[in-house]
Amino acid sequence: xxxxxxxxxxxxxxxxxxxxxxxxxxxxxxxxxxxxxxxxxxxxxxxxxxxxxxxxxxxxxxxxxxxxxxxxxxxxxxxxxxxxxxxxxxxxxxxxxxxxxxxxxxxxxxxxxxxxxxxxxxxxxxxxxxxxxxxxxxxxxxxxxxxxxxxxxxxxxxxxxxxxxxxxxxxxxxxxxxxxxxxxxxxxxxxxxxxxxxxxxxxxxxxxxxxxxxxxxxxxxxxxxxxxxxxxxxxxxxxxxxxxxxxxxxxxxxxxxxxxxxxxxxxxxxxxxxxxxxxxxxxxxxxxxxxxxxxxxxxxxxxxxxxxxxxxxxxxxxxxxxxxxxxxxxxxxxxxxxxxxxxxxx
Numbered sequence: 001x002x003x004x005x006x007x008x009x010x011x012x013x014x015x016x017x018x019x020x021x022x023x024x025x026x027x028x029x030x031x032x033x034x035x036x037x038x039x040x041x042x043x044x045x046x047x048x049x050x051x052x053x054x055x056x057x058x059x060x061x062x063x064x065x066x067x068x069x070x071x072x073x074x075x076x077x078x079x080x081x082x083x084x085x086x087x088x089x090x091x092x093x094x095x096x097x098x099x100x101x102x103x104x105x106x107x108x109x110x111x112x113x114x115x116x117x118x119x120x121x122x123x124x125x126x127x128x129x130x131x132x133x134x135x136x137x138x139x140x141x142x143x144x145x146x147x148x149x150x151x152x153x154x155x156x157x158x159x160x161x162x163x164x165x166x167x168x169x170x171x172x173x174x175x176x177x178x179x180x181x182x183x184x185x186x187x188x189x190x191x192x193x194x195x196x197x198x199x200x201x202x203x204x205x206x207x208x209x210x211x212x213x214x215x216x217x218x219x220x221x222x223x224x225x226x227x228x229x230x231x232x233x234x235x236x237x238x239x240x241x242x243x244x245x246x247x248x249x250x251x252x253x254x255x256x257x258x259x260x261x262x263x264x265x266x267x268x269x270x271x272x273x274x275x276x277x278x279x280x281x282x283x284x285x286x287x288x289x290x291x292x293x294x295x296x297x298x299x300x301x302x303x304x305x306x307x308x309x310x311x312x313x314x315x316x317x318x319x320x321x322x323x324x325x326x327x328x329x330x331x332x333x334x335x336x337x338x339x340x341x342x343x344x345x346x
Contacts, residue, residue: 001311001314001315001319001320001321001322001345002029002030002320002321002322003027003028003029003030003321003322003324003338003341003342003345004028004029004030004031004032004056004058004221004321004322004323004324005023005028005031005032005323005324005325005326005338006031006032006033006034006060006223006323006325007020007031007032007033007034007044007048008325013039013044013047014047017047017048017051018051019331019334020048020051020052020055021051021052022331022335023055023334023335023338024052024053024054024055026335026336026338026339026342027338027339027342028055028338028342029055029056029321030055030056030057030058030088030321030323031048031052031055031056031057031058032058032059032060032090032323033045033048033057033058033059033060034060034061035059035060035061035062035063036094036098037098037102041059041060041062042059042062042075042079045057045059045079045083045087046079046082049079049082049083049086049087050082054086055086056086056087056088057079057083057086057087057088058087058088058089058090058167059088059089059090059091060090060167060169060187061090061091061092061094061167061169061187062075062089062090062091062092063091063092063093063094063098063099063103064091064092064093064110064113064114064117065093065094065099065103065105065107065113066099066103066105068137069116069117069120069121069132069137069139070120070124070130070139072089072091072117072121073120073121073123073124073125073155074124074155075089076089076121076125076164077124077125077155077157077159077160077164080159080160080161080164081157081159081160084160085160085161087164088164088165088166088167088184088185089121089164089165089166089167090166090167090168090169090185090187091114091117091166091167091168091169092114092168092169092170092187093107093110093113093114093169093175095107095250095251095257096251096255097250097251108136109135109136110175111172111174111175111178112134112135112136113136113137114168114175114178115178115182116132116134116135116136116137117137118166118168118182118183119132119134120132120137120139121164121166122163124154124155124159125155125159125161125162125163125164126162126163127154127155127158127159127162128154129152129153129154130152130153130154131152139152140152165184165185165219166182166183166184166185167183167184167185167186167187167219167221168182168183168185168186168187169187169188169189170186170187170188171188171189171190171257171258171260171261172257172260173200173202173203174203176188176200176203176204176207177203177204177206177207178207179207179218180203180204180205180206180207180208180211180218181207181208181210181211182207182211182215183215183218184215184216184218184219185218185219185220185221185321186204186218186219186220186221187221187223187323188200188221188222189223189246189258189261190243190246190258190261190262190294190298191222191223191224191298191314191319192265192294192297192298193222193297193310193313193314193316193317193319194297194313194317195265195266196317196318197317199261199264199265204218204318217320219320219321220317220318220319220320220321221319221320221321221322221323222314222319222321222322222323223323223324223325224298224299224300224310224314224322224323224324224325225238225239225299225300225301225324225325225327226299226300226301226307226324226325226326226327226337226341227300227301227302227326227327227328227337228300228302228303228304228307228337228340228341229303230303232301232302232327233301233302235301235327236292236295236296236299236301237295238327239290239295239298239299240287240288240290240295241283241287243287243290243294243295244274244278244283244286244287244289244290245278245283246258247259247262247271247274247275247278247286247290248274248275248277248278248279248283248286249275249278249279249283252279253275253279256275259271259274259275262274262294265294267291267294270289270290270291273286273289274286274289274290277289297310300324300341301327304340304344307341307344308344311341311344311345315345322341322345324337324338324341326338326341
């Protein structure tokens with residue numbers, strides 16, 4: 001099981017990256033850099049590549065709507081070059097609020113677009129002359145569109161690798177099936193290992209049945225907050241606000257992927273109440289209704305025995321990369337947590 005972490009740079013980006021050398025020594029295998037509607041992730045990943053030597057670097061995630069498929073391929077090839085082959089392209093669709101509200105792009109055909117993006121990226125990395133006639137993307141533009149001067153091109157540089165790993169963030173049944181078929185890795189959110197088979201098992205099985213053996217086994221990446229001790233259980237409460245934001249506020253009535261996931265986990269009543277309260281502006285009341293059981297079992301917060309048992313449950317459910325958020329008060333405490341979880345996962 002690989003150990004990863006999402007880069008949290010609330011205390012300053014350069015300061016956080018300076019600490020990565022210690023995380024590398026502690027056994028960190030991969031670092032994920034988010035891109036929501038903050039600074040772009042690519043400039044920051046390039047900085048990380050220059051400041052590290054061994055750790056893998058992943059976008060977590062680049063939204064597919066904010067860049068053309070070809071630019072995503074070029075960016076991944078460039079990142080793989082400056083990192084000496086350490087890059088993983090994490091992509092996802094984000095959601096209508098961000099894509100339409102911040103980027104001003106229609107949120108259409110998320111699964112079909114993702115499928116075509118993956119196909120186009122791999123053509124670019126193989127240095128094929130790019131010709132793609134899909135439902136969502138046409139490269140070059142067909143006759144009658146644009147100037148008519150477009151012609152098939154191939155990337156000038158030779159990519160370090162002809163197939164850069166692609167990870168897709170997905171939670172919906174059809175999206176998960178497509179991910180298991182086409183991608184090297186799958187990154188769900190709010191991963192509850194004991195419920196994963198019921199929620200995603202059929203989709204994963206259907207996708208794997210169509211999977212090219214050359215892709216290898218699907219890397220399953222689960223996220224969890226991490227704190228180890230006999231008096232740390234209260235730290236689970238810090239997850240309430242974020243869970244309420246996603247379950248209640250990331251979308252509208254009838255169009256919230258995370259609310260749907262909570263319902264599929266068996267929390268239908270709580271999901272409805274959390275959304276109603278959140279959309280009414282009652283965020284604290286919504287957060288109070290997030291089930292304690294959900295917060296507990298999605299986390300690695302508790303005694304060493306608890307964390308060991310949760311890691312075993314994650315492994316049994318198929319997780320191969322554990323993406324942790326160490327909750328130590330100091331850098332030294334976070335390093336020790338990373339060393340400990342690396343030991344427990346070995």
